[in-house]
């Protein structure tokens with residue numbers, strides 16, 4: 001079968017389950033996981049706990065629920081506050097769930113462009129631990145690694161350990177939103193368990209760079225996970241024969257971690273290609289993992305929306321992150337030739353915009369596709 005290929009760079013959440021995942025799903029041994037008997041869910045949870053060097057783990061439907069549950073467990077006492085980055089996923093993109101559902105007050109600290117928060121500012125933000133009358137009580141610090149809104153930058157183990165020391169000193173907990181913690185581990189060359197050693201809990205997405213269709217896993221102490229399990233049920237995240245999903249996630253974890261370095265290499269190639277184009281600027285140093293943000297220069301007459309429109313006509317899909325900024329995310333279903341194709345389309349798309357659509361040559365990007373059902 002010959003078809004046009006689609007190069008989907010919107011996110012690493014867009015991957016389709018591959019044949020190995022689909023086979024594992026079909027063959028998964030399952031039982032009722034709310035009752036605690038699904039063997040495939042248990043196998044996945046034990047594996048993630050082992051990899052992260054934590055006592056226990058819990059499969060949940062999404063990263064958002066993983067973070068919400070983690071914050072709510074650490075902040076179970078009313079009047080609790082969490083210190084987190086003003087540009088963090090939890091604060092910006094999770095519907096304010098920690099306050100609307102969790103009743104937890106957010107105390108933001110500015111995120112630096114590399115995703116960190118200054119240690120002194122974290123310390124300054126901690127309050128109420130001595131039982132003062134007027135303040136909420138800080139019970140948790142949240143970090144995000146890699147940091148999505150900061151371009152997929154990685155927090156180092158040294159930085160994470162320092163924040164862990166602060167948490168210990170003030171008797172509070174540390175949670176890491178590790179939606180892309182494996183990307184950070186691979187990019188930094190640090191074992192993932194070492195990277196999260198200082199954390200009391202970590203949420204790990206299997207449906208981002210690792211390519212599973214659904215799911216995140218929370219890790220932490222046995223006591224923490226026991227409470228998390230109860231909250232998962234409260235939030236409607238208890239799923240019955242969930243081994244069908246866990247089977248695909250297990251394949252993702254087994255097969256795809258080593259592919260992340262290729263995603264990072266391709267992100268750099270993409271960034272360098274964009275940097276060479278007259279109308280764009282890219283901070284090459286910020287490309288540490290699988291994300292590329294590029295800015296459209298002022299007075300270029302190109303808007304991010306229009307650029308994404310002309311790219312879509314060429315089957316390259318991207319998302320504007322502002323009127324002058326576009327984000328591209330690499331994942332294991334994007335090849336070297338997809339990256340070259342995307343760069344060609346971006347050049348042509350720019351030409352088309354600048355010539356008022358007259359120069360809209362669209363390359364026929366035909367590839368041979370073997371239908372999944374016949375593989």
Ligand SMILES: Cc1ncc(COP(=O)(O)O)c(C=O)c1O
Nearest residue numbers: 062063064065089144148177179
């Ligand atoms: C850093 C980060 N944390 C958490 C999430 C939430 O994950 P989900 O979309 O599975 O709820 C995302 C989603 O993109 C993310 O990028």
